[in-house]
Amino acid sequence: MGEGEREGGGAVGQGSFPHRGARLAYEVAGSGPLAVYAHGGFAGRAAEDRMGLFDWAPVVAAGRRLVRYDARAHGRSTGGPVDGDYAYPALADDLLALLDHLGARGPADAMGASMGCGTVLHAAVRAPWRFSRLVLLIPPTAWTTREAYARGTREAAETVEREGVDAWLAGRTRRTPPPAVAGVPDVPPTPHERVLPSVLRGLAMSDLPPPESLARLRLPSLVLAWADDPGHPLSTAETAARLLGAGLHVSRTRADVRTWGERVAEFLTRPVDPMGATPGAGDDR
Secondary structure (H helix, E strand, O other): OOOOOOEEEOOEEEEEEEEOOEEEEEEEEOOOOEEEEEOOOOOOHHHHHHHOOOOOHHHHHOOOEEEEEOOOOOOOOOOOOOHHHHOHHHHHHHHHHHHHHOOOOOOEEEEEEOHHHHHHHHHHHHOHHHEEEEEEEOOOOOHHHHHHHHHHHHHHHHHHHHHOHHHHHHHHHOOOOOHHHOOOOOOOOOOOOOOHHHHHHHHHOOOOOOHHHHHHOOOOEEEEEEOOOOOOOHHHHHHHHHHHOOEEEEEOOHHHHOOHHHHHHHHHOOOOOOOOOOOOOOOEO
């Protein structure tokens, strides 16, 4: 497709645009105020759809123009073997560029899962006026728990370079998944093996913004988490929710995770008072 070209596919339009040496692909569904979604690491739009975890139809039905995009080197987006391109601040730059490309005239709702959560938070800290509300799905391990993850991710990059992607995947399949994602189809990573080590190293050098930066944000926020996942510990979700003054919902079953689309739609359509507070955004565990 050419720059900004969209192909009508029923209610969904496709597009792409160039940014910092890559071409980023996205899709648009519905109409109304803009809501953007950033997926988790190693996935992409099509991969998440095959996993069947998140149902975004309620967000569109609630009158939002939902834009989902493939992160750099994920899904249908391109990207090169440059470690720093996959650190959260660089991915946040891609998200802000997407808002520019879409011609966002006012603040947009932003949702992000795992790596996408880091993307959204860094973008919001850098340019809070560009966002109206934040939805953080399965916040990744952060701050005091991040170094162990980073060490393992650097080792994973070396494994891919030394033994190939199948050796890394074999180690991942031996892990017991959290109950909330038990039975979810296993989807291979979408970054090409040539780029995957750089993606891994970029994530290893990443962390969520400092707690004091999150505490200064004044954006209505919702945190959705699941239990018993060392890569997405409840300690991160609870701390982020406290710092942001956000509502927190914790799921323990896959069926409950499937309600997240409805929860997000309800949150995005709540009235916001002039002080920025969102009524009824308390803990729900």
